[in-house]
Amino acid sequence: MIKVTQVTARVPRVLSKRYELQNGELNIKPGGHMTEGFCNVIEIADMHQFAELIAGLRSNEALIYGVPKGLDTARIVTKEEFELAKENGKPGIIARTNDCFEWPDGPGIFMIDYDPDDGGTALSKNELLELFEKICPELNGVPKVWWASSSSHICTEGGADLTGLRGQRIYVPVSDARKIPELSKAFEARFWAAGHGYIRISKSGTCLKRTPMDHAVYQPNRLDIAAGASTGEGLKQMRGAPEVVV
Known part of the structure; x- marks a missing residue:
C-alpha cells in the first residue's frame, strides 16, 4: 500500500491560489501559508x-x-506552539517541519512538478510525458497520474480560457519513498546530460540552475496543493480530471 498524508487546514481556510477579475484583468493571489490544521x-x-x-x-x-x-494522525501547529506543547507533554501535536516528518519506509509518491518559464510556452501533456520518458525510460509502462496544476485553465463563465495549460504534475509510484531525494538528483543529472538544463538569472543577479522540473520540493514536510484554484465572480476552472497514464 502507498502511504500519503492528507492535510486539512483550519488557518487559513483556503490553501489554493485565488483568481479574480478586476477591471477586466486577471488578478492572482497566492495560496495561504498554513499555520493550523490536521493531518x-x-x-x-x-x-x-x-x-x-x-x-x-x-x-x-x-x-x-x-x-x-510515529503518528498516523496529528494536529499541526506553528513551530513555537509545538515546542510549547512538547514542553508540557501534550501528545499528538506536531509542526510542519522536517523534524516532525519523514519519508515512508516503503511505497510512496514521487511528485514531479513542471512549470514553464514566465512568458514561455508550456509543453502539452503528451510533450511533457514524452520528455520525461525519454529522460527516464524506466517510466515507460509504469501507471502514473498526470494533471494540470491549479494555475491552468482559468476560464470565464462563458468558457473563454484565460490562462490555458500552464503548470502540470506527474505523480509516480515508488517502492521506497526514502529514495525520493535521490531520484530528484538523478533526474537533474539526466536533464543536464541531455541538454535540458539551463541557468536562470534571479532578480538579485544570482545564477540559478534549472531543469524542466522543480527540484526544491523534495522534503518530507512539503505541501502539494493539488486542489483546484479558488475563483472569484465570473470565473471557473476547467482543468478536467486527473488521468492515469502508462
Missing part, C-alpha cells in the same frame, strides 16, 4: 485510487508525501 496518514492501493483522492481535494486540503514521525 491523517492514508493508504492508497493503486494510482487509480490516488487519482480519485486528488480529484476530491477541497481548497482547504492538500497532500504531503512524507508521514508524521
